[in-house]
Amino acid sequence: MRKLASIGLGLGLLVACGDSKKTEDSGPPGPDAPPACATPIAGEIVRPRLIGQTPGPAMLATSPPGDPRLFVVEQSGLIRVFIDEDLQPEAFLDISNDIVAGGEQGLLGLAFHPQYATNGQFYVFYTLSNANVVARCTVSANPARADGCAPILSIPDFASNHNGGMIEFGIDGLLYIGTGDGGGSGDPQRVAQNTSNLLGKILRIDVNNKDSGKEYKVPADNPFGNEVWMYGLRNPWRWSFDTNGDIWIGDVGQGAIEEIDVLTPSEQRGANLGWSNFEGANCFRQGMCNAGNVVMPKVGHAASDGWHAIVGGQVYRGKCYPDLVGSYFYTDNERDRIMRAQLVNGTLMTQELVGTAPGSPASIHADSRGELYLTTAQTPGRIYHLEANP
Numbered sequence: 586m587r588k589l590a591s592i593g594l595g596l597g598l599l600v601a602c603g604d605s606k607k608t609e610d611s612g613p614p615g616p617d618a619p620p621a622c623a624t625p626i627a628g629e630i631v632r633p634r635l636i637g638q639t640p641g642p643a644m645l646a647t648s649p650p651g652d653p654r655l656f657v658v659e660q661s662g663l664i665r666v667f668i669d670e671d672l673q674p675e676a677f678l679d680i681s682n683d684i685v686a687g688g689e690q691g692l693l694g695l696a697f698h699p700q701y702a703t704n705g706q707f708y709v710f711y712t713l714s715n716a717n718v719v720a721r722c723t724v725s726a727n728p729a730r731a732d733g734c735a736p737i738l739s740i741p742d743f744a745s746n747h748n749g750g751m752i753e754f755g756i757d758g759l760l761y762i763g764t765g766d767g768g769g770s771g772d773p774q775r776v777a778q779n780t781s782n783l784l785g786k787i788l789r790i791d792v793n794n795k796d797s798g799k800e801y802k803v804p805a806d807n808p809f810g811n812e813v814w815m816y817g818l819r820n821p822w823r824w825s826f827d828t829n830g831d832i833w834i835g836d837v838g839q840g841a842i843e844e845i846d847v848l849t850p851s852e853q854r855g856a857n858l859g860w861s862n863f864e865g866a867n868c869f870r871q872g873m874c875n876a877g878n879v880v881m882p883k884v885g886h887a888a889s890d891g892w893h894a895i896v897g898g899q900v901y902r903g904k905c906y907p908d909l910v911g912s913y914f915y916t917d918n919e920r921d922r923i924m925r926a927q928l929v930n931g932t933l934m935t936q937e938l939v940g941t942a943p944g945s946p947a948s949i950h951a952d953s954r955g956e957l958y959l960t961t962a963q964t965p966g967r968i969y970h971l972e973a974n975p
């Protein structure tokens with residue numbers, strides 16, 4: 586992300602819909618309650634509705650399985666909690682003194698363990714001045730507060746940009762970690778095609794078991810004998826799994842092409858996504874462009890069309906808006922558009938939802954109900970629920 590912290594425009598887009606205003610603090614939800622989705626709402630016009638703000642840039646909104654709360658990652662190192670769209674006064678976690686934040690750095694990722702309800706574990710991704718860190722954290726006896734975090738994986742990094750930062754559990758229960766190519770420009774250390782280096786990758790680790798000397802286990806079926814699962818990425822800032830295990834990756838481009846990669850579970854192991862030999866489907870490093878071993882993107886958006894820093898999203902699997910189910914929503918950090926896409930016989934069919942994205946989006950991600958939230962890298966950070974309108 587080249588301008589992650591830039592202040593965007595276009596905030597006058599809030600549309601107050603009669604059935605989708607904020608819940609009052611007391612009393613039963615009235616007709617203005619947020620959609621509980623007991624009655625699904627038809628419609629294909631998607632609008633983001635502002636549900637709240639965080640003091641600093643909001644990197645991601647997510648929640649543990651089955652948990653009605655919404656947890657929002659603040660770049661500065663805090664995790665905030667919303668209950669019924671109300672920001673709770675006390676932060677869930679504050680590791681702001683333990684990380685380096687600003688620009689493309691900070692607390693960037695959060696994933697709750699699939700058994701969070703019983704083991705209280707969650708994982709975060711943050712940056713230091715010279716490393717990207719994945720840490721295991723635990724909730725305290727008070728469910729509104731975390732105890733703290735301990736690093737389990739530290740990946741040396743040589744520049745402040747291109748840090749990846751997304752982490753997610755797959756349907757196999759393993760933790761997947763997205764890393765950038767270190768930074769600078771043009772993959773200067775040629776890490777992305779080097780399968781012994783952990784930068785420019787999707788990594789895959791087992792946090793429920795431990796190898797000797799490690800706080801996790803490298804799964805026996807990883808393709809290269811280390812943490813690497815897929816390689817050839819530049820800066821997979823935001824990505825997600827669909828419920829069938831397909832991975833949808835938004836990989837930020839060098840200046841020509843912003844790409845979306847979609848791989849089924851059987852296509853993922855050891856896949857080479859091309860960077861830095863290819864940028865999108867374009868040859869980037871002349872003489873090194875053997876397309877035969879590269880999984881090409883499903884779509885590439887050109888910088889000449891206003892695409893500069895793609896923000897991968899998620900496939901909608903919620904119950905509120907049946908007309909949106911199966912569609913993938915994504916955007917760009919520097920573009921006031923939300924895109925809707927569907928895979929049709931292996932081809933990504935995209936549709937631009939004109940004029941609907943708030944400024945400087947940082948993520949589109951689902952809560953435990955499958956509802957999608959867009960967060961912005963502004964100060965204050967803004968959190969929007971993506972809603973369909975009849």
Ligand SMILES: [Ca+2]
Nearest residue numbers: 744746767768
């Ligand atoms: Ca970096």
